[in-house]
Amino acid sequence: MPFETLKPQVKSIVLNTKKTVDERLLAICELLETHIDYYNWVGFYFRNGSKEELKLGPYVGAPTDHTIIPFGKGICGQVAVSNQNFVVPDVTAQDNYIACSITVKAEIVIPIFVNGENIGQIDIDSNTPNPFTEADERFLEFVCKEVATLF
Structure with missing residues (x-):
């Protein structure tokens, strides 16, 4: 499904105040994960309070042991x-990659900013080599x- 058709669905999800963040x-x-074939693991990481680390938030895909990631470690x-x-x-x-699964071939991580501060990120793993384009970014x-509007 093309990105443009997913945008209104993302907006609709964000605006649904009947659900928790x-x-x-x-x-x-x-x-x-459902509509983009090469998105095999999709999740959010957020800054863990005032600590210099990320904490795993909601995600879909294979379970991961990487629930806490120190700043600077991994992608x-x-x-x-x-x-x-x-x-x-x-x-x-x-060199600084943290392997979550042997099937993962590529990864893309995009930060989330609220009032100019990086509060977290979306992390996507793909089992397809080199699948991400500027359109994905x-x-x-x-x-x-x-997502930033939720915080």
């Missing part, structure tokens, strides 16, 4: 420090801007 975040994960931890999108076409080429930036 975590329920809405999970619904976004489910929407993306997610690097994004927490750099405040920049990070697209990894081939996870085996990354722009779409996921849109998703993160929508």
